[in-house]
Amino acid sequence: METDIPGFLLSVYQHLGVKYPKFYKMDNLAKLGWLATEVLLKDFDKAKYQPTDIGVVLTNAGSSLDADKRYYESVQDIASPALFVYTLPNIVIGEICIRHHFKGENAFYIFDGFNADFVNNYVSILLETGQLQACICGWVEMAATGYKAVLFLVEKDKKENAILFDAAGIEKRFIAVGFNQR
């Protein structure tokens, strides 16, 4: 079955009713991460934090390969600068940070599969050392044939009914949405 990924991403953007012209210029990976973050932060009161208090730590397996391939094809003619800027996976984080004015620690890591231990350790250190008060974490993967985005928000201050941030709990939830058990 052929998947119309650009069509799907556009329909989600239109459904959200957000006016953000730069969305159209993003590659599919950035669009996916950007849209997933819009949904994740729908009810999040970011005003209670300083811009430097909020970070983004994302992971995937394919890096920016989807944009890399498109760029490789485009250089047969004159290379597109607009496409070139998306040939790094962390650009998705940049788009999220620009949109929400986040200025905290951010990083994009490549793993074979989602690594709950790593994300838990890394983000816990950022929160415990006071470098961040909140962090958007997860997995954003884009390929020509499919995509996957699973994001979650971690906050240093414990909220009522909040889910405990630990590796086993994160892994359990990722397995529940189709990730392989290690």
Next chain:
Amino acid sequence: MDKLMADLKEQIIEQLNLQDVKPEDIGDDQPLFGDGLGLDSIDALELIVLLQQKYKVKLSNAEDGPKIFRSVRTIAEFIESNKIPNA
């Protein structure tokens, strides 16, 4: 010149993925960068590619960029004054 400016508006919209913008939304003398159409530095590079690919016109001096890319009219004037005859 009017025909060239109309073509340019369509090309700019297509090349820069300005999907919320229609050709009639872009004034002939409207600033393209900053407070005008809100284009950025990557868009400027895309415009250089557009001139080279579509109109076979090369920007030889980068310092002339801000003057040339000020508006659709200034781009059209640059194309007119630099195009290769019969190209």
